[in-house]
Amino acid sequence: MKESNINSLPKKDLTIFDIDETLFHTQAKVQVIKNGKTIRVLDSKEQKVYSPKTGESLNYEQFKSSRFFKETSKPIPSVIKLANKIIDLSLKNGSEVIIVTARQDMDDKKIFKEVFHAQGIDIDKVYVERAGNIGKKTASENKLVIFKRYLDSNKYSNINLIDDDINNLEVFISLRELYPETRFTAFQVIETGNLINFN
Numbered sequence: 578m579k580e581s582n583i584n585s586l587p588k589k590d591l592t593i594f595d596i597d598e599t600l601f602h603t604q605a606k607v608q609v610i611k612n613g614k615t616i617r618v619l620d621s622k623e624q625k626v627y628s629p630k631t632g633e634s635l636n637y638e639q640f641k642s643s644r645f646f647k648e649t650s651k652p653i654p655s656v657i658k659l660a661n662k663i664i665d666l667s668l669k670n671g672s673e674v675i676i677v678t679a680r681q682d683m684d685d686k687k688i689f690k691e692v693f694h695a696q697g698i699d700i701d702k703v704y705v706e707r708a709g710n711i712g713k714k715t716a717s718e719n720k721l722v723i724f725k726r727y728l729d730s731n732k733y734s735n736i737n738l739i740d741d742d743i744n745n746l747e748v749f750i751s752l753r754e755l756y757p758e759t760r761f762t763a764f765q766v767i768e769t770g771n772l773i774n775f776n
Contacts, residue, residue, distance in 0.1 A: 588734035590672040591727060592663050595740040597621040597679065599766045600656050601692070604649035608636040625679050625716035625742050637709070640680050643688035650692055655770040656739065657696045664699060673733075674703050677723050679716035681709035717744035724749055728756050735759070741766040746775045 597603045598621055607624040609617040611633050619627050619635075629635055639645050660674070667674050683689040693700035708719035728736065736759055738749045746763045753761050763775035 588732060589670075590667070590735040590737065591733045592667070592672070592674045592737040593724075593739070594656075594660055594674070594676050595678060595742065595745065595766075596676060598741040598768075599653070599739060600660060600676075600698075601650040601652055603646065603651075605639040605642070605645060607640060608638075610634045610636055621679075622742070626744060628714045637681060640709075641682065641684050643683045643685035643692075646683065647688050647692050652696050653766065653770045655772070656766055657698065659739070659772075661697050664703060668702060675706055675727075676703055677706045677708055677720055679708050679719065682707055715744070717742065717748045720745050721748045721752075724752060725755075728752060728759060733759060735762065737762045737764075739764045739766060739772065750775065 594600055597605075603621055605621060607619040607627075608615045609619065609627070609629070615636075616633070621640075624635070624640075627635075664674050666672065690700045693703075706723045708716060708723055711719040711722050713719045713722065724736075724738075727733065738746065738761075740746055740749075740763070743765065746765055749763055750761060753759075761776075764772040765775045766772055
């Protein structure tokens with residue numbers, strides 16, 4: 578029996594959501610450490626673009642803490658509503674929804690999932706890609722690796738990104754030239770929770 582050619586299989590949509598300042602306003606901070614002392618503290622937006630200087634290291638303790646995430650995160654209602662709608666549709670039409678976060682592994686998966694379940698998000702049906710585990714210099718470089726991995730699977734005719742960070746959106750849109758057969762759509766989540774078309 579012949580193996581199926583992936584190019585001949587029907588393609589589907591993939592929708593990607595970010596977490597910090599996209600689905601939730603979050604309070605986690607990163608400490609910049611030098612000579613054993615904290616010299617600076619970065620919020621979620623700052624840490625996405627910060628590249629440590631010589632002699633500096635970054636402490637992600639708060640970003641790894643599921644309990645801190647649960648106790649301090651505030652949902653962004655408009656994006657939560659959109660995510661629930663898209664997840665429900667994807668379960669009916671065979672499309673996929675994933676989350677690509679700049680975070681590394683969280684310390685308690687159960688508590689982490691509780692935050693999403695509390696908002697009606699069926700997180701058990703949504704794979705969470707932890708870009709922080711990849712180890713590039715910036716969050717957007719880490720996310721680019723993941724975007725390309727999904728695109729290289731050749732399973733998707735449309736790929737959509739909902740993210741607050743302009744750097745992530747720019748690297749995503751830049752992939753159009755490499756994958757001309759795929760339709761890219763991007764939306765930036767601004768502080769008010771509104772979505773702006775980034776195309």
